[in-house]
Amino acid sequence: xxxxxxxxxxxxxxxxxxxxxxxxxxxxxxxxxxxxxxxxxxxxxxxxxxxxxxxxxxxxxxxxxxxxxxxxxxxxxxxxxxxxxxxxxxxxxxxxxxxxxxxxxxxxxxxxxxxxxxxxxxxxxxxxxxxxxxxxxxxxxxxxxxxxxxxxxxxxxxxxxxxxxxxxxxxxxxxxxxxxxxxxxxxxxxxxxxxxxxxxxxxxxxxxxxxxxxxxxxxxxxxxxxxxxxxxxxxxxxxxxxxxxxxxxxxxxxxxxxxxxxxxxxxxxxxxxxxxxxxxxxx
Amino acid sequence: xxxxxxxxxxxxxxxxxxxxxxxxxxxxxxxxxxxxxxxxxxxxxxxxxxxxxxxxxxxxxxxxxxxxxxxxxxxxxxxxxxxxxxxxxxxxxxxxxxxxxxxxxxxxxxxxxxxxxxxxxxxxxxxxxxxxxxxxxxxxxxxxxxxxxxxxxxxxxxxxxxxxxxxxxxxxxxxxxxxxxxxxxxxxxxxxxxxxxxxxxxxxxxxxxxxxxxxxxxxxxxxxxxxxxxxxxxxxxxxxxxxxxxxxxxxxx
Amino acid sequence: xxxxxxxxxxxxxxxxxxxxxxxxxxxxxxxxxxxxxxxxxxxxxxxxxxxxxxxxxxxxxxxxxxxxxxxxxxxxxxxxxxxxxxxxxxxxxxxxxxxxxxxxxxxxxxxxxxxxxxxxxxxxxxxxxxxxxxxxxxxxxxxxxxxxxxxxxxxxxxxxxxxxxxxxxxxxxxxxxxxxxxxxxxxxxxxxxxxxxxxxxxxxxxxxxxxxxxxxxxxxxxxxxxxxxxxxxxxxxxxxxxxxxxxxxxxxxxxxxxxxxxxxxxxxxxxxxxxxxxxxxxxxxxxxxxxxxxxxx
Numbered sequence: 001x002x003x004x005x006x007x008x009x010x011x012x013x014x015x016x017x018x019x020x021x022x023x024x025x026x027x028x029x030x031x032x033x034x035x036x037x038x039x040x041x042x043x044x045x046x047x048x049x050x051x052x053x054x055x056x057x058x059x060x061x062x063x064x065x066x067x068x069x070x071x072x073x074x075x076x077x078x079x080x081x082x083x084x085x086x087x088x089x090x091x092x093x094x095x096x097x098x099x100x101x102x103x104x105x106x107x108x109x110x111x112x113x114x115x116x117x118x119x120x121x122x123x124x125x126x127x128x129x130x131x132x133x134x135x136x137x138x139x140x141x142x143x144x145x146x147x148x149x150x151x152x153x154x155x156x157x158x159x160x161x162x163x164x165x166x167x168x169x170x171x172x173x174x175x176x177x178x179x180x181x182x183x184x185x186x187x188x189x190x191x192x193x194x195x196x197x198x199x200x201x202x203x204x205x206x207x208x209x210x211x212x213x214x215x216x217x218x219x220x221x222x223x224x225x226x227x228x229x230x231x232x233x234x235x236x237x238x239x240x241x242x243x244x245x246x247x248x249x250x251x252x253x254x255x256x257x258x259x260x261x262x263x264x265x266x267x268x269x270x271x272x273x274x275x276x277x278x279x280x281x282x283x
Numbered sequence: 284x285x286x287x288x289x290x291x292x293x294x295x296x297x298x299x300x301x302x303x304x305x306x307x308x309x310x311x312x313x314x315x316x317x318x319x320x321x322x323x324x325x326x327x328x329x330x331x332x333x334x335x336x337x338x339x340x341x342x343x344x345x346x347x348x349x350x351x352x353x354x355x356x357x358x359x360x361x362x363x364x365x366x367x368x369x370x371x372x373x374x375x376x377x378x379x380x381x382x383x384x385x386x387x388x389x390x391x392x393x394x395x396x397x398x399x400x401x402x403x404x405x406x407x408x409x410x411x412x413x414x415x416x417x418x419x420x421x422x423x424x425x426x427x428x429x430x431x432x433x434x435x436x437x438x439x440x441x442x443x444x445x446x447x448x449x450x451x452x453x454x455x456x457x458x459x460x461x462x463x464x465x466x467x468x469x470x471x472x473x474x475x476x477x478x479x480x481x482x483x484x485x486x487x488x489x490x491x492x493x494x495x496x497x498x499x500x501x502x503x504x505x506x507x508x509x510x511x512x513x514x515x516x517x518x519x520x521x522x523x524x525x526x527x528x529x530x531x532x533x534x535x536x
Numbered sequence: 537x538x539x540x541x542x543x544x545x546x547x548x549x550x551x552x553x554x555x556x557x558x559x560x561x562x563x564x565x566x567x568x569x570x571x572x573x574x575x576x577x578x579x580x581x582x583x584x585x586x587x588x589x590x591x592x593x594x595x596x597x598x599x600x601x602x603x604x605x606x607x608x609x610x611x612x613x614x615x616x617x618x619x620x621x622x623x624x625x626x627x628x629x630x631x632x633x634x635x636x637x638x639x640x641x642x643x644x645x646x647x648x649x650x651x652x653x654x655x656x657x658x659x660x661x662x663x664x665x666x667x668x669x670x671x672x673x674x675x676x677x678x679x680x681x682x683x684x685x686x687x688x689x690x691x692x693x694x695x696x697x698x699x700x701x702x703x704x705x706x707x708x709x710x711x712x713x714x715x716x717x718x719x720x721x722x723x724x725x726x727x728x729x730x731x732x733x734x735x736x737x738x739x740x741x742x743x744x745x746x747x748x749x750x751x752x753x754x755x756x757x758x759x760x761x762x763x764x765x766x767x768x769x770x771x772x773x774x775x776x777x778x779x780x781x782x783x784x785x786x787x788x789x790x791x792x793x794x795x796x797x798x799x800x801x802x803x804x805x806x807x808x809x810x811x812x813x814x815x816x817x818x819x820x821x822x823x824x825x826x827x828x829x830x831x832x833x
Binding site: 004005007008011012014015016017018019021022023025026028029032033036083086087089090091094095101104105108109110111112113114115116117118119120121122123125126127146149153177178179180182203204206207208209210213214234237238241252253256259260263264267271 | 541542544545548549551552553555556557558559560562563566569570573621622623625626628629630633634642644645647648649651652653654655656657658659660662663664695698702726727728729752755756757758759763783786787790793803804807810811814815818819822
């Protein structure tokens with residue numbers, strides 16, 4: 001009898017310890033980023049591009065990377081959205097869940113979801129060369145769009161599948177076409193989920209380095225053209241970290257802080273918007 | 284009983300895969316009267332109702348043979364526009380399912396998709412149908428609020444208003460009050476009695492007393508077959524078939 | 537004469553169908569692209585020499601991937617060894633013991649963990665883990681390490697795969713019906729015994745699926761390991777040795793890709809290998825999870 005009690009106690013202890021370790025690690029990571037990044041964070045960092053001698057410790061900031069990341073992730077998410085919505089609506093409104101097309105598409109999405117981002121980077125690089133593109137914002141957008149498409153599709157699909165079929169039936173029994181049901185009813189019911197999916201994809205796209213390292217290049221300039229290379233925050237962190245000059249390394253920490261804050265903000269925004277759009281959702 | 288037929292069911296058979304739900308149903312549904320389809324659970328009542336507005340098309344593996352003629356055309360004809368058929372039939376389901384929009388938009392949804400767009404036309408339309416469903420007084424100050432905030436009884440009346448707004452000729456009710464409390468049930472039943480002057484109403488119900496209260500005409504199904512059909516008076520007082528007698532008497536249910 | 541509404545419906549359907557078909561096309565293109573670009577090196581060298589040789593001298597046309605494959609395996613193995621016990625214990629805690637408040641709080645926290653980008657993990661690894669290994673851990677075990685080693689890579693990876701394993705495990709535990717637990721407790725078993733003998737047994741396939749999914753994530757992770765694993769193309773002999781995982785190889789050498797003959801084909805072959813391995817793990821994991829889903833229904 002006592003043996004069991006001890007066993008129970010020991011394992012409860014281990015369990016709580018594990019949970020604490022996991023959360024403490026999260027805390028430590030954020031704390032480190034803040035602690036190291038905050039001192040080096042200045043208005044200059046956010047509002048200027050690297051000036052001459054930036055990489056030697058002189059003036060400038062990472063505005064090029066901030067805007068580059070935003071444009072790249074934004075463009076990629078938009079592209080992915082334009083593709084995801086039709087796919088998910090088709091799968092949930094027009095085709096039968098057990099049809100071969102349905103199953104194959106969902107399987108393809110599952111596979112694409114799991115592909116490591118470096119493989120997308122390598123594929124994007126190949127595509128880039130085949131299309132005659134140089135390392136550019138456009139190449140980066142295309143590659144990241146590929147990366148986030150399955151993430152967006154899966155998130156949207158999951159929400160739509162949970163929508164009660166009776167809702168669509170109510171629409172059909174009023175004489176609506178499938179398109180009308182998809183656009184007016186299903187999309188409205190799933191709006192919070194759709195918004196969350198887009199922001200989830202955006203967050204993933206903005207933080208990924210492996211997909212852009214081969215395709216978007218890097219530059220000190222602001223992203224003004226689709227055909228020129230674009231800087232991204234993850235790469236800015238990576239490059240600045242690799243120098244022996246301490247001031248530049250500190251800027252890497254600051255850039256990492258900026259990136260982390262951006263992502264946390266997007267996460268927060270996603271929750272707020274989802275709640276806002278739940279107004280009309282039928283349980 | 285003298286009546287004009289509105290829906291003529293001719294030799295209708297429906298099966299889901301290998302399971303037969305309806306076998307050779309032939310029956311006439313009278314115009315501008317309340318017809319109650321009764322029978323024990325699983326006898327095919329809902330399937331018959333779903334065939335009327337071709338919602339049966341959405342069921343996986345459903346196969347239909349035979350014809351249903353409404354206003355001179357067979358609704359299963361390949362050339363027929365399904366959306367037009369459904370517009371003719373308003374459906375009230377067992378569990379009210381409001382659309383994810385405001386109360387106003389719920390009622391306006393039908394007219395909007397069928398072409399009516401302007402607020403000038405929609406405003407009086409929404410009010411009219413909410414009145415017909417006996418819901419106007421309760422919601423007139425909060426038309427822009429989400430419909431999901433209404434009580435179940437109110438939601439069912441909203442679904443009635445929504446269904447009426449597409450100006451159907453026929454109202455179909457699939458156990459329309461079984462999810463409601465007695466007070467709301469009575470309200471819905473009241474509406475049906477008043478609406479039958481303008482619409483043909485077909486309701487499926489397993490509550491015999493409800494059928495007795497409402498029906499002018501009764502159709503009795505058992506295990507997918509039509510056992511008996513006729514004016515309510517005759518069926519309830521003097522049923523011809525043994526099985527009908529047993530069901531009405533309560534021996535089988 | 538078809539009405540305008542129905543026409544819209546039909547056109548929309550056609551449009552959506554084409555986009556849906558293109559998903560399959562994309563998958564095909566990715567696979568085909570990798571295969572086509574790997575072909576040059578595959579046709580010149582036998583597969584076994586690519587996979588099992590450790591001679592890596594691209595300038596001399598030698599492409600032995602063994603150090604990188606083993607590097608990836610080492611780092612992943614360390615990550616799994618660290619992550620699985622921690623995650624399982626936490627998952628059990630969340631689903632069986634934790635009060636509602638903690639459960640609610642933890643979900644967004646795990647989400648945040650999942651959202652942190654790879655570079656930030658790498659940065660933290662460089663700032664915290666690497667010095668820790670160099671200064672404390674390696675000497676404690678009587679050896680020396682620069683800190684950029686298998687252990688660093690594995691530790692960082694472990695944290696990165698926490699969310700995946702925890703999330704799937706919790707879902708799997710949740711799928712075990714409450715009646716089963718109640719039956720065990722009613723027989724007088726302790727909470728923990730219920731977990732050990734009843735819940736875990738039913739959840740075992742799902743847990744395996746979760747771990748497999750974690751492995752697939754760890755295998756493909758690039759940035760964080762690139763920053764802490766050392767990137768020396770030798771076969772690691774211990775956890776304090778540097779390693780050069782496959783994704784890091786690809787990411788690091790894109791500059792030289794086009795200047796050395798066959799290098800680009802070699803790196804795309806590496807991508808192909810990654811793709812195949814990761815997809816294999818994911819498909820296995822999905823199959824297990826689907827079977828569990830089916831059993832519930």
